[in-house]
Amino acid sequence: MLRRFSWLAVGFLILFQFACGSGTLTQSSKSNSSGTPPANISISPGSAIIGSPDLTLTVSGSSNFVFSSAAHKFSLVVWSQGGTDTPLLTTFLSSSQLTAILPAYFLASAVTAKVRVEIWDAQGDAPMATSNSVPFQVTSTPATPSISSISPSTVAADSADVTITINGSNFGHYGHFIWSTAFWTTDGNLHDTGTWLQTTIISSSQLTAVIPAKLLQGPNSVQIVVMNGDVMGMSDGYFGYPRSNSVTFTVTP
Numbered sequence: 001m002l003r004r005f006s007w008l009a010v011g012f013l014i015l016f017q018f019a020c021g022s023g024t025l026t027q028s029s030k031s032n033s034s035g036t037p038p039a040n041i042s043i044s045p046g047s048a049i050i051g052s053p054d055l056t057l058t059v060s061g062s063s064n065f066v067f068s069s070a071a072h073k074f075s076l077v078v079w080s081q082g083g084t085d086t087p088l089l090t091t092f093l094s095s096s097q098l099t100a101i102l103p104a105y106f107l108a109s110a111v112t113a114k115v116r117v118e119i120w121d122a123q124g125d126a127p128m129a130t131s132n133s134v135p136f137q138v139t140s141t142p143a144t145p146s147i148s149s150i151s152p153s154t155v156a157a158d159s160a161d162v163t164i165t166i167n168g169s170n171f172g173h174y175g176h177f178i179w180s181t182a183f184w185t186t187d188g189n190l191h192d193t194g195t196w197l198q199t200t201i202i203s204s205s206q207l208t209a210v211i212p213a214k215l216l217q218g219p220n221s222v223q224i225v226v227m228n229g230d231v232m233g234m235s236d237g238y239f240g241y242p243r244s245n246s247v248t249f250t251v252t253p
Helices: 004-020
Strands: 042-046 045-047 055-060 075-080 084-087 089-094 099-104 109-119 134-139 146-151 154-156 160-169 181-187 198-203 208-210 220-229 247-252
Touching: 004 089, 042 198, 045 099, 055 109, 075 089, 075 099, 146 154, 146 247, 181 198, 198 220
Parallel strands: 045 134, 154 247
Antiparallel strands: 042 055, 055 099, 075 084, 075 109, 089 099, 109 134, 146 160, 160 208, 181 220, 198 208, 220 247
16 A cells, blocks of 8 residues: 555655656647657747747647546656757647747757657656657758748738738747748838838748738739748848748739
8 A cells, every 4th residue: 555655645745746847748638648659740940049938849749649647648748868868848738749848048049959749648767769860950040941932822812801811931929020921022122112011920841921902902013922030120121130032922903
């Protein structure tokens, strides 16, 4: 009986430690308690610039993340840098998505680290399963975005506000006031003739942007461009910030 009580006490202390935020997740729903290895993962964003504040990572997989208080099982996002593994404060959203807080002190200097997901039993001393590792880069400048497609790419004149989906790569938040923003431009000069569009970052490979009706009042052929920079920094003319290739958007008669 004493031995059983000891194991229960240890299990309670482990659960209490995780519940207090020592690299754990918080429960928002439940999943199965299987020890199946997490499928290959992706993260968003995949990079940040030096000096960024605390960053929230979104980790996506294929329905193998778990949280089960009854079975004492949970998924944990791990940051690996220079041979040292650090568990991150992880929140379970669903069997295919987690979020994790990346503290600012990991973003203080240029580095390439690895991020992975582990499935643990709170009463165990080693992970039950481990996902693949994906790179995360801390750089002095934001990554250069790239557009592969937009949808729709054509609308009729006098349309109401239109939301376009922009697919590509290297989209995300990169620090104070620096994030991916879509622009409507007639000649590529974002500062003088560009109109920045209300942009939502869905993932590192997808954005949505709203083209207001006032830009759709007559036939036109323009360019959609994504910039990773400070849209409030008008005085610098957007110089120095990386921008994507341009993709044609047409307003038909």
